[in-house]
Amino acid sequence: MxxxxxxxxxxxxxxxxxxxxxxxxxxxxxxxxxxxxxxxxxxxxxxxxxGSRAGLMRALMQERAMVLQEAVVDGPPPLGPGAPARERLLAFVDGVIEVVSRNKGLLAALDHAEAVVSAKIPDDDPPPLHAIWHRHIAGLLHEARPGLDADVTAHLILASLHSDPIQRLVVTGEGAARVAAGLRTLITGVLD
Amino acid sequence: MxxxxxxxxxxxxxxxxxxxxxxxxxxxxxxxxxxxxxxxxxxxxxxxxxGSRAGLMRALMQERAMVLQEAVVDGPPPLGPGAPARERLLAFVDGVIEVVSRNKGLLAALDHAEAVVSAKIPDDDPPPLHAIWHRHIAGLLHEARPGLDADVTAHLILASLHSDPIQRLVVTGEGAARVAAGLRTLITGVLD
DNA sequence: CAAATAACTGGACCGGCGGTCAACTTATGC
DNA sequence: GCATAAGTTGACCGCCGGTCCAGTTATTTG
The missing domain is CATH 1.10.10.60 (Homeodomain-like)
Known part of the structure; x- marks a missing residue:
């Protein structure tokens, strides 16, 4: 059953x-x-x-991100496999911003929840979104520019989406566009 | 009295x-x-x-950041006035990372505290650190590269210091160095 | 040196939170 | 239809941030 x-x-x-x-x-x-x-x-x-507040927020986020995730693993380029790493990466951060922008406050809620003392994450849960996203970004970064500290850079890129001011920007239409543009600038800068 | x-x-x-x-x-x-x-x-x-949990954390952070702040407003270059914006900016983020790395969990605690519904910040309080830092970074960014969306970019740079994974990295010696290097790469990338 | 006073102190208290649990109800497979 | 595993529920628990005020104490003033 x-x-x-x-x-x-x-x-x-x-x-x-x-x-x-x-x-x-x-x-x-x-x-x-x-x-x-x-x-x-x-x-x-x-x-x-x-299970907990964190679990609820995580589940909601996971649900929202599933479409993006599927597009990444077997959708068409530039998001899916096939395009050069640089293009895939740029497309991906756009996708992430879109997911995040649809969920005003969700990321913040997640943070708040995750902060709780070493929340027990059941083993049968899917790995946390952050981990998946980080791995994907780091992989593409490494492919596009092998010399880079892809691990740290990926964390820095992802981290920038947390923080209140960015969140506030992202929930408004033009704000999201500006943030997306800013991130692209940051990333293309580091890739060239 | x-x-x-x-x-x-x-x-x-x-x-x-x-x-x-x-x-x-x-x-x-x-x-x-x-x-x-x-x-x-x-x-x-x-x-x-x-006044509140947020107030306590803010006060502690402010205390820690005061040395940096003084160095910025009237210390010697490259941190203080006099050096080119690019150098000042790089020196500043190094300084910020140093402050942050000395305070494992403080930033996180601050976030958590600030999240509380529109906390009343007494008028006679100094402006929040984040605002000061953001203004400084945005100013230097604009000076070094006028075309840039300095506001958003400054937020992105600052935001990257929040987020658990970066925090965890930063509290260890080599981790802080890697994060600092990563940030410098990001910034120099965007400035060139 | 008192007396007056304003600032400071502490802990009982409050509403509300995340999370637990044991008694009860119900969908489902045979 | 019946056995039973799964689901549901709300009273309950411990704790937390924040308030409040009766009592204490440093400081100023004459």
Whole structure:
């Protein structure tokens, strides 16, 4: 017996409710009880499904990022395999920004949640998004410019998306474009 | 009556205690009661002095950054006025990394604290560090390369110091050096 | 040196949080 | 239809950031 139908329905209800709350409120005002109420379920159910606040945010982020992830592993170039590393990298950061911009406050909520003392990440969970993204970026960086400290550089690139001011910029249309342009400049600068 | 002697003594005790706790524990395990206990004062005293958790962290950070700040406004080049913008900028980010690396977890603690709903920042407080740093970086960027979106780029550069992985790197000796080198590469790349 | 006073102190207290749990309900496979 | 594993729930727990005020103490003033 894998996952019951009602359970799946509730999972969706909780995710959608969280999403909706995230568009209306700053992350620290979104308590788990509030999420539960908005989803029309008991608090216990939320924890049963997602384990913790961090787990809920992670699941939501993962869901949002899946499309991007699929496009990366077997979509058409320039995002997918086939294009030169430089183009793939630029396309990828655009994609990441798009995902992030659709989720005002999600990244921040994630941070806040992850900060909790060494949260136990169940072994059967998919690896955290950050790790996947970092690996992808570092790989492309290394391919495009072997001399570089790809590991650190990838962290620096990803890190720039956290931080409140950038988040605030990204949630507005032109802001996201400016951030994307800025990141591209940074990356092309380092690749040439 | 400005500030009583015993009050000043307690302020120091609290700051030192916080500092000490930050070297031993992750920020989310450092409650205000714990700080108070470690400093040998009552919890009320801590709040009376610093207003909030954010205020305490900000004060500590400010204290740490003061040396850098002074060097920037009227120290010798390349940090202070006189050197070309490019050199000043590179020296500055080195300085920032040094400050940050001396305070494992402080930045994270600050973030966590600042996240609280629009914390009332008393008017007589110095402007937040982030703002000062951002203005300095953006100014130098603009001077060194007028075409650039200095505002966004400065945010991206500063933002990269937040985020857990970078923090973890920075607290170790070689890690800090790698991060500094990575940042320099990013910046020189964008300036040329 | 007192007396007056304003600043400082501390800890009981508050609302709310994330997370747990044991009793109860329900979908599902046979 | 029935057994049972899975799901659901809300009262409950410990803790946290922040408030408050009665009591204490450094400082100023005459």
């Amino acid at each position: 894998a996952e019951r139908a009602d359970a799946a329905r509730n999972r969706q209800a909780i995710l959608r409710a969280t999403e909706e709350l995230l568009t209306r409120l700053p992350p620290e005002q979104i308590s788990m009880e509030r999420v539960a109420a908005a989803a029309g379920v008991g608090k216990g159910t939320v924890f049963h499904r997602f | 400005a500030e009583r002697a015993d009050a000043a003594r307690n302020r120091q005790a609290i700051l030192r205690a916080t500092e000490e706790l930050l070297t031993r524990l992750p920020p989310e395990q450092i409650s205000m009661e714990r700080v108070a206990a470690a400093a040998g004062v009552g919890k009320g005293t801590v709040f009376h002095r610093f």
